[in-house]
Amino acid sequence: MNVLTQNFQLYGDGFLGTLRLTVYSSLLALALGVVMAGFRVAPVGALRGVGTAWVAVLRNTPLTLLFFAMLLGLPRFGVALPFELFAVLALGCYTSSFICEAVRSGINTVPLGQGEAARSLGMTFGQTLGTVVLPQAFRTVIAPVGSTLIALCKNSAIAGSFSVTELLSTYKTLNENGYSVLWSFVWIALGYLILTLAISALFHFMERRWGAAR
Amino acid sequence: MPELRHRTPRRAGTPPTARVRGARTRAVVRAAVLLAALGSALGATGCGKEGSPPARGPQPGKLPRYTVDTGFALPGSPTWQRAKKRGRLTIGVKEDQPGMGEMNPATGVYSGFDVEIANMVAASLGFDPDKDVTYKAIASANRETALQNGQIDYYVGTYTINDGRKKLVGFAGPYYIAGQKLLVRADEEGLRGPQDMAGRKICSAVGSTPLQRIEADHPEAVSVAYDSYAICVDNLLNNQVDAVTTDDTILLGYAAKDPEKLRVVGKAFSEEPYGIGVPREDTELAQALDTAITAHEKNGDWKRAYDVTLGLSGVPAPPPPRIDRSLTS
Amino acid sequence: MTARRSPQARSSAPPAASALYDVPGPRTRIRHFCYGVLTVLALAALLGWVVDLLVGTGQFSAVKWRPFSYVGIQELLLRGLGNTLKAFAMAAVLALALGAVLAAGRLSDHRPVRWVSTVLVEFFRAMPVLVMIFFIFVALQVQPLPALVAGLTLYNGSVLAEVFRSGVRSVDRGQREAAYALGLRKTQVMTHVLVPQAVRAMLPTIISQLVVALKDTSLGFLITYEEFLHAGRLIAINMDYTMPFIPIVLVISAIYIGLCMLLSWFATWVSRRERRSVKAGRSGAVRVAPAEAGSAMPGGSGIR
Numbered sequence A: 001m002n003v004l005t006q007n008f009q010l011y012g013d014g015f016l017g018t019l020r021l022t023v024y025s026s027l028l029a030l031a032l033g034v035v036m037a038g039f040r041v042a043p044v045g046a047l048r049g050v051g052t053a054w055v056a057v058l059r060n061t062p063l064t065l066l067f068f069a070m071l072l073g074l075p076r077f078g079v080a081l082p083f084e085l086f087a088v089l090a091l092g093c094y095t096s097s098f099i100c101e102a103v104r105s106g107i108n109t110v111p112l113g114q115g116e117a118a119r120s121l122g123m124t125f126g127q128t129l130g131t132v133v134l135p136q137a138f139r140t141v142i143a144p145v146g147s148t149l150i151a152l153c154k155n156s157a158i159a160g161s162f163s164v165t166e167l168l169s170t171y172k173t174l175n176e177n178g179y180s181v182l183w184s185f186v187w188i189a190l191g192y193l194i195l196t197l198a199i200s201a202l203f204h205f206m207e208r209r210w211g212a213a214r
Numbered sequence B: 001m002p003e004l005r006h007r008t009p010r011r012a013g014t015p016p017t018a019r020v021r022g023a024r025t026r027a028v029v030r031a032a033v034l035l036a037a038l039g040s041a042l043g044a045t046g047c048g049k050e051g052s053p054p055a056r057g058p059q060p061g062k063l064p065r066y067t068v069d070t071g072f073a074l075p076g077s078p079t080w081q082r083a084k085k086r087g088r089l090t091i092g093v094k095e096d097q098p099g100m101g102e103m104n105p106a107t108g109v110y111s112g113f114d115v116e117i118a119n120m121v122a123a124s125l126g127f128d129p130d131k132d133v134t135y136k137a138i139a140s141a142n143r144e145t146a147l148q149n150g151q152i153d154y155y156v157g158t159y160t161i162n163d164g165r166k167k168l169v170g171f172a173g174p175y176y177i178a179g180q181k182l183l184v185r186a187d188e189e190g191l192r193g194p195q196d197m198a199g200r201k202i203c204s205a206v207g208s209t210p211l212q213r214i215e216a217d218h219p220e221a222v223s224v225a226y227d228s229y230a231i232c233v234d235n236l237l238n239n240q241v242d243a244v245t246t247d248d249t250i251l252l253g254y255a256a257k258d259p260e261k262l263r264v265v266g267k268a269f270s271e272e273p274y275g276i277g278v279p280r281e282d283t284e285l286a287q288a289l290d291t292a293i294t295a296h297e298k299n300g301d302w303k304r305a306y307d308v309t310l311g312l313s314g315v316p317a318p319p320p321p322r323i324d325r326s327l328t329s
Numbered sequence C: 001m002t003a004r005r006s007p008q009a010r011s012s013a014p015p016a017a018s019a020l021y022d023v024p025g026p027r028t029r030i031r032h033f034c035y036g037v038l039t040v041l042a043l044a045a046l047l048g049w050v051v052d053l054l055v056g057t058g059q060f061s062a063v064k065w066r067p068f069s070y071v072g073i074q075e076l077l078l079r080g081l082g083n084t085l086k087a088f089a090m091a092a093v094l095a096l097a098l099g100a101v102l103a104a105g106r107l108s109d110h111r112p113v114r115w116v117s118t119v120l121v122e123f124f125r126a127m128p129v130l131v132m133i134f135f136i137f138v139a140l141q142v143q144p145l146p147a148l149v150a151g152l153t154l155y156n157g158s159v160l161a162e163v164f165r166s167g168v169r170s171v172d173r174g175q176r177e178a179a180y181a182l183g184l185r186k187t188q189v190m191t192h193v194l195v196p197q198a199v200r201a202m203l204p205t206i207i208s209q210l211v212v213a214l215k216d217t218s219l220g221f222l223i224t225y226e227e228f229l230h231a232g233r234l235i236a237i238n239m240d241y242t243m244p245f246i247p248i249v250l251v252i253s254a255i256y257i258g259l260c261m262l263l264s265w266f267a268t269w270v271s272r273r274e275r276r277s278v279k280a281g282r283s284g285a286v287r288v289a290p291a292e293a294g295s296a297m298p299g300g301s302g303i304r
Helices: A002-006 A007-040 A045-059 A061-079 A084-109 A112-120 A125-155 A170-176 A182-211 B001-011 B015-046 B079-085 B115-126 B142-150 B207-219 B228-238 B249-257 B283-298 B301-308 C007-011 C027-058 C064-070 C073-105 C111-126 C129-139 C144-169 C171-179 C185-224 C228-234 C244-282
Strands: B089-093 B102-103 B133-137 B170-178 B178-185 B201-205 B222-226 B242-249 B261-267 B272-278
Touching: A002 A007, A002 A182, A007 A045, A007 A084, A007 A125, A007 A170, A007 A182, A045 A084, A045 C244, A061 B228, A061 C185, A061 C228, A061 C244, A084 A125, A112 A125, A125 A182, A170 A182, A170 B142, A170 C129, A182 C111, A182 C129, B079 B089, B079 B283, B079 C111, B089 B115, B089 B142, B102 C027, B115 B133, B115 B170, B115 B272, B115 B283, B115 B301, B142 B272, B170 B178, B170 B283, B170 C228, B178 B228, B178 B249, B178 B272, B201 B228, B207 B222, B207 B242, B222 B228, B228 B242, B228 B249, B228 B261, B242 B249, B249 B261, B272 B283, B283 B301, C007 C073, C064 C244, C073 C111, C073 C185, C073 C228, C111 C144, C129 C144, C129 C185, C144 C185, C171 C185, C185 C228, C185 C244, C228 C244
Parallel strands: B089 B133, B201 B222, B201 B242
Antiparallel strands: B170 B272, B178 B242, B178 B261
16 A cells, blocks of 8 residues: 555656556547548548558557557657657557547448438538538447547557556556565556546446437 | 369359368468468578678677686575576676677677676686576566576676665676766767767667756756667767767777777766676675676786777776675675 | 448449449549549658658668578577467467356356456456566566466457357357257257357457457567567667668568468458358358457457
């Protein structure tokens, strides 16, 4: 117990670090994922190709490899970003491929007549997708996007090994200061549980509020 | 043509299960072909040159040999006892620090000043460095764990003695006093020490103490952090940063690889006593290591080891430090 | 979209028929063609810019690629790859076994057994796999390989337990009832009737989860297991080899991603074959909850 109380600052920083990583990467992943999903259903073949390749490559890339490649590769171009930004980029791009697939299968659940009705009103592809199909798809993708973001939160632990302040890496400082390793991990685990349960609750709420009746 | 005619009726006549099995056989064949292709691709890479790419920089002469003290015994040290029973000493070293502890990726041979120190004290403990020593690469983050769970018998690898670590492991030494300095391009004129860093890009490893020191004490410098010193040095050679800063040992190691282009400058602006890490309870071993270090400093082995490693950078050997007996009492 | 009407349309996915846009007329077709050309041009420009940067910094000079021509380097990389595959093989086998045990526990008739396995499964699924690996490595002071394998096994085993369980649950009730009617015992019903059908239906999902395990073997890099990335890093930061960062990243990524893609592709192939044989008709295949291949994400099944 005293591991927590005596190192509240450290745990707090770690917790906030993980929270920041999760929030920023989620935003990036959602934005990129929706765009890529749009590409994947677009009438232009080349765009579909971009979307498909994005998903196929990133979904089969180990996240650690992505961090590894960014940290070794980007400096070669003289890119010296803060490490937290590297981490957000890696996490966001990686997760966007899963968001893309969730959104795409959500698009597939919207009844065919909706799109046909929109088109009969003279809407373009962009209008049909943006104002008719995606808002309805949104209702069905709440749950899968929620579990993807929970996974993102858990995956953010990798960033700690690449010198980003986050929850898991607090164990190193605690270990150096001679605290019980067992207890420091208990509190770390609890921190992740709080975050994942919070995301879970948030998406549960959204699901109840806007979710599609099933 | 006859084959096709033959196949069509059979397909129509066979029950669906057989058809599935046929598809499966074809798929298995396809997978086998794929695997074979992969295998031969791997096999194709199997032909290559022996040995390793030529090492850069001036080559060391003959490495020093250390006299093995075959009669040595240390019954009070559990670590030494275990090693003796095994017949081998397992030493933790670094594998990615040129000049200090570096493994040649192609040959697996370890070299550097730390490795020489590890070897000379191994000889004093009665283990032949050529035959009875196994090196184990241990990353900085896992040094304490490796010593605590007995993965290694002792650790020699740019290991600064400090109070936090003293709670977790024991130390022998120090065998070298390192200090934070600057590595610059050889043609650099305007950057000779910490006083000239204003507005210059100074690179170090992310999260490292040298980086924190620069950020705290020299806010006028532009600090740049990368994942490892190697990336910093690469960027230094490509004019993307102006200096790399960390312990002079590490910097000298890089300078020794390319003394034409790289130079270590300035007075040390910190003091890092390097020690040999041992399991915390094993003071007997630490004391024996202290005795060994002193002996090798006296008989000139220490200086010879420096000359064939860090000395290649052109910087002469400093006098060896005094052993801190308070560490082992 | 049309896939909901005719299953054939999904696989070929002709752009001409979608709920989102009409069959393009001649003008639209030209417009789309222009968009396509623009996309390709933009991609080409991006690629050209990257290649230019790489060439400009001398990443394609022979000296940067020379290390790969040495036997010792090839062996180092192959050894790293071998260690990665070794960890994967061990984790996969153990995770399948653990998954079977936990699934059996969750389907057990004994309340305490069911309760314990539920808690275990939920806990290990909720924890980041890296936290478990680090806990085993640091707190239990285990060597890197067993720590990695144990962490991957606990996590993937728990996820697989849920996969197995939902597979067994989704087998048609009639199958179970018919088996009981024939006088089979509980265990026999499970092993002879339910499990074979469940495994068959869930095979794509199982393989997809194994892709996750394969990807996660790279976490061993973080606890200094001497795997593929570790070998690559050693070569990349070596000054004697002129620090070939980009060549190493290119080679390592291509091989790692290629392996994962191969396994993912296998999962898709199995699921497509499964769908085909279900459609081809009652040739012994069971109609169980369709398993979409390749949708698994590490930790993606956590929401309740």
